[in-house]
Amino acid sequence: MTWHVAEDDLRAYGRGELEPPLLWSADTHLAGCAACRARLASLADPAALDAGWERLDAELDAPRPGPAERLLLRLGVAGHTARLLAATPVLRRSWLLAVAVVLMTTVAAAEELRAADSPTAFLALAPLLPLAGVALAYGPGLDPTYEMAVVAPMHGFRLLLVRTVAVLAVGLGLNGLATLALPGYGLRALAWLLPALALTATGLALTPRLGPYRAPALTGGVWVALLLVAGARSAGGGALPQFTAAGQGAAAVVAVLATGLLYLLRDRFDVAGTRTSPTGLTHGSTS
Structure with missing residues (x-):
């Protein structure tokens, strides 16, 4: 990784206040960066963090639209x-x-x-x-x-x-x-x-x-x-x-x-x- 999510963005992410497109970027980065996930776990409220992971799982599992759609x-x-x-x-x-x-x-x-x-x-x-x-x-x-x-x-x-x-x-x-x-x-x-x-x-x-x-x-x-x-x-x-x-x-x-x-x-x-x-x-x- 050549960059990591900024601490302020991690805090906003943990509170559910981070807005797109920063939210999308953070979601994608956290899926592959163990270091940022560990930082997020130390900064975020556990309940808000669980909600964030549920949202990320839902987005990753959502079906991708086909060409016609x-x-x-x-x-x-x-x-x-x-x-x-x-x-x-x-x-x-x-x-x-x-x-x-x-x-x-x-x-x-x-x-x-x-x-x-x-x-x-x-x-x-x-x-x-x-x-x-x-x-x-x-x-x-x-x-x-x-x-x-x-x-x-x-x-x-x-x-x-x-x-x-x-x-x-x-x-x-x-x-x-x-x-x-x-x-x-x-x-x-x-x-x-x-x-x-x-x-x-x-x-x-x-x-x-x-x-x-x-x-x-x-x-x-x-x-x-x-x-x-x-x-x-x-x-x-x-x-x-x-x-x-x-x-x-x-x-x-x-x-x-x-x-x-x-x-x-x-x-x-x-x-x-x-x-x-x-x-x-x-x-x-x-x-």
Whole structure:
């Protein structure tokens, strides 16, 4: 060691009065300097010294934020919100890689079957991916920060929206990149966007009644059933009704109505002194 903590700083440290950045410097130095620890023990009040070591242990044991969390913190996101977002299961590499593989496979199939008027397989699948991502973003069996999310001092509806926006931003971004790989279809390749928003908003609006898993499962099932019925009726060729101008208008109306219903039901996530978490479970409110 080429330097040691000054005696006045050691006394202030022992009394718990040393302010950053001197506090951080003293913490780091004391962790590796036995001589300064001995001086501190002779100067400080034993109770204050124990509190200081407990604080140092807590700081050393605190988990280090990952790249995503550090980026969110630099963007001005609050620390607890950044931690909840960074730990969202479907924002991890395994999920993102799986979605990317599915999209690439679907794009390849659409390019292979260019005789069709539109990339039907891609348009049918793309709206389901954001819905699935939102459904898998919550729950005690999937979310590693479930307990932290349960006790987070945050309105249940706000927590739901925070994670939903994060998942949608990533999911729609991946779908958008896949759409760029289908330049031959022009604007028709973007026909998945409105159905994706409609399905996600509907799944969220049904969550207070059906729960976070059954609601998106039912919504996705209805979408698949509509595709099968439309496919059977238009077996002669042509775009499915869902991807025509009328179908796009209907999807936009459904998205608006479902968003309005979700807003009206926002208090269902916080009911009579208990808060309903995005998993459908209730727990005591925090202050």
